[in-house]
Amino acid sequence: MKEKYDLVKLSDICEIKSGGTPSRNEKDNYDGSIPWAKISDIEASNGTLFTTEETITEKGLKAIRNRIFDEGTLLFAMYGSVGKMAFTEVKVSTNQAILGINIKDQSKLYDRYLYYWLLGKKNEFLYLANGVTQKNLSATFLRNVKIPLPSIELQRRIAEILDKADEIVRKRKGSIDLTEQLQKSIFLDMFGDPVTNSKGWEIKKLGDVGILERGKSKHRPRNDPSLLGGEYPLIQTGDVANSKGLIKSYTQTYSEKGLAQSKLWKSGTLCITIAANIADTGILLFDACFPDSIVGFSPSTEVTTEYIQGWFDFFQPILEANAPQSAQKNINLNILKNLNVMIAPIKQQVHYSQVINSLRKHLEKYEKHLQESENLFNALLQRAFKGEL
Structure with a gap:
């Protein structure tokens, strides 16, 4: 049976403030002792922020009107990666793209409940976010959002x-x-x-x-x-x-006309990106065209x-x-052809390929289990705030 909860405006139970950015023209604003978080720090934090890429000085902090957040503050990204969050384990300042959310009365709102409620609203926030080049929400918008408020218990x-x-999701x-790190370790162990x-293996040109x-993609546009x-x-390249x-998958297809101005590469071809994403690789598991x-x-x-793909992992x-x-960044075909590749004995390479393919089968199972765990988590997340748990 569903329970109905009171809806309370977030600003009535939380203090919500944004950070700021000291002038980059004044070098003595930076490289101090005060952590200064950007959205990239939140993305790298896995939900808990211990450190930041950049720091600011006391002068830099004064330049942003002493906007600093205490340990335990929930940081919320307003721009770009809208809805990304992390609890800070240190006293931290942030740029203006991040909101710091502090609960006014801990007896009325539990911080982990708030975190999961905001997480459950992420897709809605993304839909409502403004912006063409990047999505963004305003502090005013978040302050006016209403949160269901059951008992603290x-x-x-x-x-x-x-x-x-x-x-469970994190363990998956x-x-x-x-497993992905193990692939590199196996290459190093077998080939140095x-x-x-x-x-000291023999060296040859990749070409x-x-x-x-x-x-090939001759037609314009x-x-x-x-x-x-x-x-x-x-x-x-993104694929x-x-x-x-x-x-393993694709999002676009060519018609007969599209194929006529391109070429169909065979399954098993190693694809190497040379523009935007440089030297990323993927082995085709089906016949496909590419530009x-x-x-x-x-x-x-x-x-x-x-073996060549494993070698690229180190040189990418x-x-x-x-x-x-x-x-945008790019390399040409001649650069690839003239790369020096160490050539280990083919028997060792074949053994390496067998080990990697076996490892990838295990990886496929792990990814399936992860998808199941994420589906369960998302189902629980939606039910939780409808009074169904």
């Missing part, structure tokens, strides 16, 4: 149930993170550091151990509707960057696809850091 019970469900994510070639070919909507998968190594911002690699008998940060930039 029931708030604690709701938060406890959601904490347990959230902990932790298993996935460890590819950056320094610590095991000499496989075929590298840019994707590229988004001509007549090119799209058919049966041929079309992969973009590769978000693939976690294996390209010239992606290069396809097909290995010779000297290397395996998984180096290639991205050194990529020339005009409107």
Whole structure:
């Protein structure tokens, strides 16, 4: 049976203030002892903020009218990543994109209940947020939002149930993170550091151990509707960057006309991004087309696809850091062809490929379990504030 809760304006039970940004033109505003949080700090915090990328001085704090938040404050992102949150474990100042929320009376509102209620409203907030280049909410908007307010005992019970469900999700994510890190560790153990070639393997050019070919999209404009909507998968740089190594899905397709001005690459091709996202890789699990911002690699008998992909995992940060930039970062086909690759014995490479493919099967199971856990958590989150728990 559903319970009905009183609705209370958030500003009636919480103090809500924004931070500020000291002038960047005055260098003595920064590099002090006072933590100064940006939205990127909240994103990296996993829900609890212990440290910040930047700090400000006492002078910088005065420049933003001493806007500082005590330990335990709930930080809420208003711009860009609307609704991202973290409890701060240190006294912290923030920029103006972040609100600090402090409960006025702890006997009436439990902080974890408030956190989960705001989390449950995130999609609604994103829908209501203004902005073309980036979404944003105002402090006034949040102050006027009404929160259901059951007894403090029931708030604690709701938060406890959601904490347990959230902990399951976090453990699932932790298993996935460890498995992904293990892939790099296996490469290092079997072949040594590819950056320094610590095991002294033979060196060859990447272009000499496989075929590298840019994707094709000859027609202009590229988004001509007549090119799209058919049966041929079309992969973009974002699909590769978000693939976690294996390209299993796609969001766009080419028509027959689209295919005629492109090319269909075979399943198993290693896709390498060369614009915007630099040297991200993904192995196609189906035949697909892709534009010239992606290069396809097909290995010779000297290397395996998984080995070259593992090698790229170590060189991607180096290639991205050194990529020339005009409107966006990019590298060309010649740069890829002339990269020096250490060539370990093919038997070891084949064994590595078998181990990685086995590991990826485990990873697929972990991801399925994570999806189930997230679905359970989201269902509980919605039920909690409808009086159904």
